[in-house]
Amino acid sequence: MVVLLELCSEQRAEHGGLRAETTRAAIAKRAGLSADRLDHCKEILERAGVVTIERRRAGNGGRHLPNTYTLHEAPQSATQGGEPGLAGGQTRTDRAADQDWQGGEPGLTGGQPGTARAADQDSQGGIAATLGPGLPPSNARTRERAVEKAVETPPPQLAHDETPGGGADDPRVELCEALLSAWAPALGESPRRGYAADRERWLAAAGELLERHPRERLAHALGYMLGDEILGSRALTLPGFAKVADQLLARHHARSRRGLPPASVRAAGMGWPAARELLERAVQRHGRDDRAGALAELATHSELFAVFVERVRWSVLCEQSMRYCESRYAQLWNELLGEHAGTRPEAQA
Numbered sequence: 588m589v590v591l592l593e594l595c596s597e598q599r600a601e602h603g604g605l606r607a608e609t610t611r612a613a614i615a616k617r618a619g620l621s622a623d624r625l626d627h628c629k630e631i632l633e634r635a636g637v638v639t640i641e642r643r644r645a646g647n648g649g650r651h652l653p654n655t656y657t658l659h660e661a662p663q664s665a666t667q668g669g670e671p672g673l674a675g676g677q678t679r680t681d682r683a684a685d686q687d688w689q690g691g692e693p694g695l696t697g698g699q700p701g702t703a704r705a706a707d708q709d710s711q712g713g714i715a716a717t718l719g720p721g722l723p724p725s726n727a728r729t730r731e732r733a734v735e736k737a738v739e740t741p742p743p744q745l746a747h748d749e750t751p752g753g754g755a756d757d758p759r760v761e762l763c764e765a766l767l768s769a770w771a772p773a774l775g776e777s778p779r780r781g782y783a784a785d786r787e788r789w790l791a792a793a794g795e796l797l798e799r800h801p802r803e804r805l806a807h808a809l810g811y812m813l814g815d816e817i818l819g820s821r822a823l824t825l826p827g828f829a830k831v832a833d834q835l836l837a838r839h840h841a842r843s844r845r846g847l848p849p850a851s852v853r854a855a856g857m858g859w860p861a862a863r864e865l866l867e868r869a870v871q872r873h874g875r876d877d878r879a880g881a882l883a884e885l886a887t888h889s890e891l892f893a894v895f896v897e898r899v900r901w902s903v904l905c906e907q908s909m910r911y912c913e914s915r916y917a918q919l920w921n922e923l924l925g926e927h928a929g930t931r932p933e934a935q936a
Contacts, residue, residue, distance in 0.1 A: 590618045591638065591656055608653045758802060759793035763825050769809050770823065772874075781824055792826040800832065808835040810880060811842075814872045843887065857889055857924075859917040865892070867909060875905040891923045 591614075594607035602608070615625045632638040641655040763782060770778050782789050796805065812819045812828070812835055822828035822835070865888055873881035878901040885892035896904070898919060909916070 588632065588637070590614055591658060593617075594656070595658060605658045607656050609656070610653050757790075758797055759790045762793045762797065762802065762805065763789050765806075765809055766822075766825055766828055769813060774823070778823060785824075789825040792829040796825075796829045796832055800836070804836065805832065807839045808832050810872070811835050811839040814868075857891075859920045862889070862892070862895075862920050863909060863913070863916070865889075866895075866904060870905050875902055891920070891927060894923055895920060 643652040
């Protein structure tokens with residue numbers, strides 16, 4: 588009944604609040620019941636007169652269509668018949684079974700307290716028919732008023748910049764947004780939907796991570812994450828990123844401190860094929876908007892990249908395929924190598 592009330596509330600605009608269209612499989616999944624158990628419950632509700640089910644099928648005899656469920660107030664015969672204190676013609680044997688279940692008050696199922704009797708009434712004020720002692724208590728906790736209120740009024744949705752206990756300037760929110768922005772070009776809105784569905788867990792992980800590392804250091808981990816196929820695939824959510832953040836920082840540090848000769852020496856032996864590979868990798872990792880980060884990475888390999896990017900322009904490298912201008916780029920790189928080789932003796936002197 589709780590699941591049907593929720594569906595009626597969700598489809599209030601289409602069917603008025605006491606009717607819903609859905610499939611048998613959808614109800615079973617939402618209620619956490621097996622198909623056979625669900626059919627047994629529906630039979631009891633139909634016999635009690637609180638639910639009418641219109642089973643539909645396509646006119647050409649094809650597949651089944653969503654059934655129509657209409658909710659009614661419990662009929663007077665079900666709520667007033669039988670002996671006093673017995674619901675819906677319930678016998679004294681049934682009442683004893685109700686008492687034996689949890690030692691509850693006679694006439695109340697499952698040890699239900701007398702104060703919760705009103706909570707069993709449906710959304711129109713009618714008294715719901717007793718389902719009988721043959722069914723165990725529902726895990727939906729229908730006797731709590733909080734559930735009935737949630738059925739009638741859906742919870743408000745938080746905007747992206749709203750968070751319990753913190754606004755858009757909250758460092759935890761800023762870290763979550765940085766992760767979402769990093770993955771947006773590759774994954775679109777998929778990470779943001781996960782953030783909205785599990786916001787408290789994301790913020791808790793972000794808070795713990797910010798206690799371990801400053802925001803500036805985490806920026807290095809975010810940048811390295813996009814170029815690491817293994818660790819990057821584990822950091823699609825903030826909790827996942829928190830688990831591999833130390834590894835990302837360690838790998839970033841190892842790459843930046845790799846035992847390479849000075850840039851002036853490396854430039855002399857770097858041909859165009861190696862330079863092209865480094866340029867393509869920097870374009871893929873940093874994109875057009877992070878020219879400074881790309882130059883910083885390229886400078887660890889050769890000081891000539893700064894001059895090369897200045898003459899070609901970083902935006903052109905990002906927007907134009909390398910193969911269309913490869914001969915010109917190779918010629919320019921070889922000229923820079925020659926100029927650098929000619930200035931080395933003077934620099935050494």
